[in-house]
Amino acid sequence: MSKKKGLSLEEKRTRMMEIFFESKDVFQLKDIEKIAPKSKGITPMTVKEVLQSLVDDNMVDCERVGTSNYYWAFPSKAFHARKHKLDELQKQISDGKQRKISLQKAVEKAKAGRQDTKERSSLLKELQALREERTQLQAELEKYRECDPEVVDEMNNVFAIKSWTKKKFAFDENRINKAFGIPEDFDYMD
Numbered sequence: 206m207s208k209k210k211g212l213s214l215e216e217k218r219t220r221m222m223e224i225f226f227e228s229k230d231v232f233q234l235k236d237i238e239k240i241a242p243k244s245k246g247i248t249p250m251t252v253k254e255v256l257q258s259l260v261d262d263n264m265v266d267c268e269r270v271g272t273s274n275y276y277w278a279f280p281s282k283a284f285h286a287r288k289h290k291l292d293e294l295q296k297q298i299s300d301g302k303q304r305k306i307s308l309q310k311a312v313e314k315a316k317a318g319r320q321d322t323k324e325r326s327s328l329l330k331e332l333q334a335l336r337e338e339r340t341q342l343q344a345e346l347e348k349y350r351e352c353d354p355e356v357v358d359e360m361n362n363v364f365a366i367k368s369w370t371k372k373k374f375a376f377d378e379n380r381i382n383k384a385f386g387i388p389e390d391f392d393y394m395d
Contacts, residue, residue, distance in 0.1 A: 212247065217255045220245035222264065225278035232276050363387065 241247040259265040265278040370381050
């Protein structure tokens with residue numbers, strides 16, 4: 206016994222478009238719900254979902270007239286949509302090629318001033334030495350960060366808030382630290 210395989214969403218969409226292109230007519234939802242299962246094998250439960258996906262992708266037009274929705278799609282619209290997309294993609298390709306050319310020119314121009322000379326290599330070595338010195342100085346500066354007046358002021362503010370909170374709300378210190386995300390080892394440096 207072989208199981209009958211259902212149609213994929215893309216197959217259903219293609220078959221639904223065939224209904225519109227072959228008839229070149231305008232339909233109401235109830236008409237499509239009758240035609241699609243009989244002529245194209247689309248299950249009745251999915252007709253509305255497939256139709257809505259086509260409307261969302263601007264492949265089928267929908268207009269509300271009074272209390273009814275009317276659906277239509279003509280082959281010329283699909284042709285113009287594909288032509289517009291093709292033109293858009295060709296423009297992107299053209300822009301990409303122009304950008305590539307300008308970047309290649311910029312690379313060539315940048316390479317022109319970077320020939321390896323003794324002066325350039327000595328300047329690069331000096332730059333590397335200065336960068337290393339800067340890194341060492343930043344590490345040393347970080348050692349003395351705790352003595353920075355701004356950091357000390359921030360610590361004073363934290364301790365003042367903790368003290369006020371203890372007095373005002375009668376909270377213990379561990380609860381305050383947890384509530385404000387203050388580490389347990391937070392204290393002045395000796």
